[in-house]
Structures are given as structure tokens and as C-alpha cells.
Amino acid sequence: MTKPGQGAEGDAVAAPPVAITTAATAAAAPQAAASSAAPVIAPGADAESYEQQHVHSVYESIASHFSATRYKPWPVIASFLLSxxxxxxxxxxxxxxxxxxxxxxxxxxxxxxxxANLVRIARDHGGDRRCDVAVADGLALPFPPGKADFAICVAVIHHMSTRQRRQEAVRALLECVRPDSGGGKILVYVWALEQSNSRRGWDEGADQDQLVPWVFKSKTKTAGGGGGDTTYQRYYHLYRKGELEEDVVAVGGKVLDSGYDKDNWWAVASRIN
Structure with missing residues (x-):
């Protein structure tokens, strides 16, 4: 789950992201809050409901069009798998x-x-060889602990709306793989805060929590010129430099390698014995 694509009817097009502010921030800066269509309040105690609204339900709705923009493996991830x-x-x-x-x-x-809609698409991605896929939450994985040789998690954990949940997602991955002595390792990719060369313009000092629009453009317009377009707001946490590595260490992992790749931070890690 990564960047919105661009295209014809039914595809997503770029739209300005919305910075998430707490109620206290909005009160301290009423002018800034008033300048947006509606202030967005950061997720509170009910993180699951927030993610259901701003992540899970969105991807269920846009699955087929999202899939159409996700077809080329990223080189660092492909290299990891081929190694x-x-x-x-x-x-x-x-x-x-x-x-x-x-x-x-x-x-x-x-x-x-x-x-579930993306899982249905993924099942047939292997062509003649149907892929083994399942519907599962990243915080409640149905896999036996300590048995996998590796795990990848690409552009997923940045959709968790609290740091505790993001760390728990990393922990869940580490628990699935063999310990460091057994050679088990994980590869995690997340969106970076430092995207100064991106059309989004995020960089150090920007809000780390954002709602990023996915807009369906429709050729069908009403007489008034509106209608037809649908905008979905997806929650993202933008990782600052070093934050992903901190989260790995916080849950008992060891960082083996890490880096920056096309507006993303990534880390390869193992589980300490």
C-alpha cells in the first residue's frame, strides 16, 4: 500500500494531503484550523475504529483500482527475495x-x-500457480511463531495510527520468524517524512500524521459541474529518519541493515535469541 497512481476514469489522481491536528493544536492555531475545510482530529483511544474508517474500508473500496497501479516490484525488495x-x-x-x-x-x-478484496486479487497473481493467501490483521497473524525463514511487510505499518500499534506490528513480524541464530529475518518498508524531492513536498518539520486522498475521477458530471468523483482519505504515519530502527529495537529486534529508497525508509531485522 503506497502511493496513489494517476490515470483515466476510475484511477486515482493526486490531491493535497491533510495534516492531522490534535484538538489542542487546533485551539492554539485557530487561523490555520479555519483555513482547512474541516479540522482532522488525531486518532485517540479507539485506534481500531479510526483505522477501519481511514485504512481498511478505503482499501476494500479501491482494491481493483489500487491493484492496477501496483504491478512492478521495487528493486530492493526483489533483491531481498532473490537472495x-x-x-x-x-x-x-x-x-x-x-x-x-x-x-x-x-x-x-x-x-x-x-x-478481502485484495486477497482475492492476490490469489491469482502467480498465474498457473495459485498463491497461498489469507485475510488476516497484521496485529493478529495466524502463523505459528518462530517457524518462517523470512517475512516482508511493505507499506503497511505506516497505516497503524499509534506508535504502540506500529511497534506491536513489528513485534508480530519478528515473532513469526526464526531467531537470529536460526537466520530468520524481516524486511519492513514505510513511508518517509523526508520527501523533499517528492511532489508532496513533505520534509523535516512537517506533520508526521497525514490523511492522504485517493480520488476517483469520473467522466460523468452533473449539470452543475460536480458529482461523480469520490475521495477517500487514507491515514499515514510518516517516519522520520531513525524511527523505524528505534521501533525494531524497542520490541526486541536487531537491525541488520537499513536505508532510504524512493520516499521510503526500510529496515532488515532479526529477532534476538
């Missing part, structure tokens, strides 16, 4: 349309995603 030994068994948590499931035909990957 695995033949016969390795692993997981793709938040597999989306399944574009990584068949990258390396010599390993077996079980995919999971919170979106």
Missing part, C-alpha cells in the same frame, strides 16, 4: 495484490492482507 536460499518459506504481511509472491519461484511465500 533467499532455495526452499525458504516466508510471509508477505500486507501482500496487497500479491505482486511479490511470485518474484522468486524457488521460495514459498504465504501472503496475508486485511483487505
Amino acid at each position: 533467499l536460499p532455495p526452499g525458504a518459506v516466508g510471509l508477505d504481511v500486507g501482500c496487497g495484490n500479491g505482486k511479490y509472491l511470485a518474484v522468486n519461484p524457488h521460495v514459498h511465500i504465504v501472503g496475508s492482507d486485511r483487505s
Whole structure:
């Protein structure tokens, strides 16, 4: 789950992101709050309901169009998968349309995603070889602990609306793989705050919590010129430099490698024995 694509009717087009402010922030800056169509209040205690509204229900609605914009594996992730030994068994948590499931035909990957519609698409991504996929929440994975050789989680954890939940998602991944002594490792990708060269213009000092629009443009317009378009707001936490590594260490992981790739931070990590 990453960046919105652009295209014809039914595809997503770019729209300005909405910074999330707390009630206190809005009160301290009434002028800024008034300048937006409606202030967006940061997720509170009911994080699950917030994510249901601003993540899960959105991807259920846009699954087919989202999938159409997600077809080319990213090089760093493909390289990670191709480096695995033949016969390795692993997981793709938040597999989306399944574009990584068949990258390396010599390993077996079980995919999971919170979106049932994306799972249906992912099941057929392997062509003649149907992929093993399941509907599952990233915080309640149905996989036996300590058995997988590897796990990847690409552009998923930044949709968790609190730091505690993001750390728990990393912990869940680490618990699925073999400990460090057994060679188990995970690869995690998240959106970066530092995107100064992106059309979004985010960089250090910007709000880390954003609502990012996905807009369906329709050729059907009403007499008044409006109508037809549908905008979905997706929640993202933008990671600052070093934050992902901090979260890995906080839940008992060891960072093996990390870096920056096209507006994303990534980390390869293992579970300390």
C-alpha cells in the first residue's frame, strides 16, 4: 500500500494531503484550523475504529483500482527475495495484490492482507500457480511463531495510527520468524517524512500524521459541474529518519541493515535469541 497512481476514469489522481491536528493544536492555531475545510482530529483511544474508517474500508473500496497501479516490484525488495536460499518459506504481511509472491519461484511465500478484496486479487497473481493467501490483521497473524525463514511487510505499518500499534506490528513480524541464530529475518518498508524531492513536498518539520486522498475521477458530471468523483482519505504515519530502527529495537529486534529508497525508509531485522 503506497502511493496513489494517476490515470483515466476510475484511477486515482493526486490531491493535497491533510495534516492531522490534535484538538489542542487546533485551539492554539485557530487561523490555520479555519483555513482547512474541516479540522482532522488525531486518532485517540479507539485506534481500531479510526483505522477501519481511514485504512481498511478505503482499501476494500479501491482494491481493483489500487491493484492496477501496483504491478512492478521495487528493486530492493526483489533483491531481498532473490537472495533467499532455495526452499525458504516466508510471509508477505500486507501482500496487497500479491505482486511479490511470485518474484522468486524457488521460495514459498504465504501472503496475508486485511483487505478481502485484495486477497482475492492476490490469489491469482502467480498465474498457473495459485498463491497461498489469507485475510488476516497484521496485529493478529495466524502463523505459528518462530517457524518462517523470512517475512516482508511493505507499506503497511505506516497505516497503524499509534506508535504502540506500529511497534506491536513489528513485534508480530519478528515473532513469526526464526531467531537470529536460526537466520530468520524481516524486511519492513514505510513511508518517509523526508520527501523533499517528492511532489508532496513533505520534509523535516512537517506533520508526521497525514490523511492522504485517493480520488476517483469520473467522466460523468452533473449539470452543475460536480458529482461523480469520490475521495477517500487514507491515514499515514510518516517516519522520520531513525524511527523505524528505534521501533525494531524497542520490541526486541536487531537491525541488520537499513536505508532510504524512493520516499521510503526500510529496515532488515532479526529477532534476538
